Amino acid sequence: MWWSGKHKHHGGNVQVISAPDGWPIWVSPVRPGREHDTTCARTHGLVDALNRLASTLDILTLTDLGYENADDGFRHPVKKPKGGELDDAQQTFNSVIRGVHAVAERANALLEVTFKALRRVSLDPRGITRIARAALVLLHLEHGRTT
Template identity: 55%
Template sequence: MRSRTHGLLDALDEAAAEGGPLTITDTGYEGAPEGFRMPHKKPQGGELTLDQTQFNKVIGAIRALAEKANADLKTRFKALRRVNLDPGRIGAVVAAALALFHFEKGRTA
């Protein structure tokens, strides 16, 4: 398996260790640090327990909300469809797009 080398895993794990939010991922982050929560994989030739199945459903429901938000932003803002910026710089672009999105939907404070 290819490891990710962009430092994001370390930064998120450090935030979780400091009492920050846990990071919810998909199964592609196998072997990630303690601060990450990912669905349980079905064991080869076995079944998941009821607790593992319920946990996977919760993780899936939470991830679905984030995936929907991401899709909405990418659909509305063409600039977000192919992003080649480093993760540290794209945050400002996404924040601006999100502010415009909320303004268009009448969700301003």
């Protein structure tokens, strides 16, 4: 399973895909921070690509509720019904998803903590994109994860 999530910069939304161990492997071009996660992912072709991966190789993508309507290739926590409760199976499913989510959030944390330039950047989207992509490459080189 892969994890898809976001890293919100000041004024920007970057989609991050991590490997199952929480290591970031891809960052998207920056979209406006006000855009919904699914909109950003669709803009970059990410939703279609990950749905194809799910249908051809049976590899699902775990997400947060920001991807609630992103099709069958995505798994996200079950939303609590208005005025209702989740049953035991739904609560267990959510616990598993959230446990994996914690590992996957490592991808965002690695990028932001390692590179101070990503913490409160307020450049134009192209500038933020260049910084995020450079940070991803440098992180991989620094930790010998280039193979």
